Every structure is written in C-alpha cells, then in structure tokens.
Amino acid sequence: MAGRIIFATGNAGKIKEINMIMQDMGMQVVSMKDAGIVIDIEENGTTYEENAMLKARAVAAYTDDIVMADDSGLEIDYLNKEPGVYSARYMGEDTSYRIKNANLIDRLEGVPDEKRTARFVCAIAAVLPDGTELHTRATIEGRIGYEERGANGFGFDPIFYVPEFGKTTAELSEEEKNQVSHRGKALELMKEELRKYEGINR
Numbered sequence: 001m002a003g004r005i006i007f008a009t010g011n012a013g014k015i016k017e018i019n020m021i022m023q024d025m026g027m028q029v030v031s032m033k034d035a036g037i038v039i040d041i042e043e044n045g046t047t048y049e050e051n052a053m054l055k056a057r058a059v060a061a062y063t064d065d066i067v068m069a070d071d072s073g074l075e076i077d078y079l080n081k082e083p084g085v086y087s088a089r090y091m092g093e094d095t096s097y098r099i100k101n102a103n104l105i106d107r108l109e110g111v112p113d114e115k116r117t118a119r120f121v122c123a124i125a126a127v128l129p130d131g132t133e134l135h136t137r138a139t140i141e142g143r144i145g146y147e148e149r150g151a152n153g154f155g156f157d158p159i160f161y162v163p164e165f166g167k168t169t170a171e172l173s174e175e176e177k178n179q180v181s182h183r184g185k186a187l188e189l190m191k192e193e194l195r196k197y198e199g200i201n202r
C-alpha cells in the first residue's frame with residue numbers, strides 16, 4: 001500500500017512519532033493542516049473508540065486519502081479510571097501538566113504502591129478510500145508515582161511509572177517509548193490491519 005495517510009491531529013509531536021512507526025509501510029503521514037483540511041472537530045464521544053472514529057470520519061469527508069485518528073487517555077484505578085476519556089480536558093486544557101500531575105499525586109496521597117495502578121489507553125481509527133473502517137486499541141500498564149520524574153514525552157508521562165523499566169515514560173527515549181506505549185502498539189496493530197486489507201485487495 002503506497003501513498004499517504006492524513007492523521008486527524010494538530011499535534012506535530014504525534015505526527016513525528018507516527019511517521020517513525022509507519023516508516024516501513026512506505027507511506028507518508030501528514031497532518032490534516034498540511035493536507036489543507038482545516039476543520040474543528042468536537043470530541044464528544046464517550047469512549048476512545050467513538051472519539052477516534054468521529055475525528056477520522058470528519059476528515060475522510062474531505063479527502064480520498066487514507067485517514068487515521070487516535071484518542072487516548074490515562075486511567076487511574078483508584079480514581080475510578082479518571083481522568084480517562086476526558087484526559088485532555090482534565091482541570092482545563094490551559095492548565096499546565098505540572099499542576100495537573102501534582103493534583104493527581106495529591107489525590108493519591110497515602111495510597112500504597114499496589115493500589116496506584118494505572119494505564120494509558122489508545123484507540124486508533126482509520127477510514128480507507130473505499131469507506132472501510134478499521135479500529136485498533138492498546139494499553140500500557142503502570143503506576144502513578146510519588147513525584148514527577150523525567151523530561152521526555154508529554155502530558156502525564158512524568159508521573160507514569162513503568163515497573164518493568166524502573167522508569168517513568170518521561171524517562172524513556174522516544175524509541176523506547178514507541179516500542180511499548182499504548183500509541184506505538186495500537187499503531188503497530190493498525191499496520192497489521194492495513195497489510196491484511198492490502199492482501200484482500202490484491
């Protein structure tokens with residue numbers, strides 16, 4: 001499968017990360033802005049899957065290229081899986097992650113290690129030129145730390161501790177994180193889906 005994929009995001013960091021992962025498909029990933037599609041999409045779904053598909057369909061209406069979108073979030077078990085699907089809006093989009101991360105650490109004050117379990121979840125949706133819709137989902141399991149650690153990544157990475165690495169996802173290199181992250185794994189699964197599709201259509 002050659003050509004390009006339009007990714008329904010305005011986040012340049014995500015495009016870079018996704019291009020690294022999709023490289024071996026021989027496809028170029030461009031943002032909706034770079035494809036000249038400027039629309040505002042309201043993420044009003046109640047699941048990651050719904051939000052991802054909502055974004056992919058909205059952009060697919062403007063192009064015959066493959067469109068992909070993702071939706072992700074952090075689920076903290078002790079907080080009944082908050083902030084979950086509302087992660088991007090937790091405490092307001094303009095509040096800094098230093099403040100959001102400190103707030104979550106405060107809300108887990110006195111909570112022992114084994115009850116600090118959490119996961120990042122990512123759902124990817126794709127709409128193909130013939131209208132076929134594909135979905136994948138993946139997670140990475142971890143624990144909420146006691147302080148921010150690490151300067152890589154973004155968002156909640158400094159408080160997301162992965163026991164296998166003995167590090168937070170903000171202490172992993174970009175390559176290391178891509179190999180184990182929710183988004184990296186969901187994209188790998190989407191690559192497999194696209195390859196299957198290519199096989200069917202040959």
Ligand code: IMP
Binds near residue numbers: 074088120153157181
């Ligand atoms: P969206 O998928 O762009 O709607 O954003 C989901 C939100 O979840 C982000 O704004 C972050 O707060 C959080 N999040 C998702 N993935 C990650 C990650 O890999 N590291 C840190 N935070 C993340």
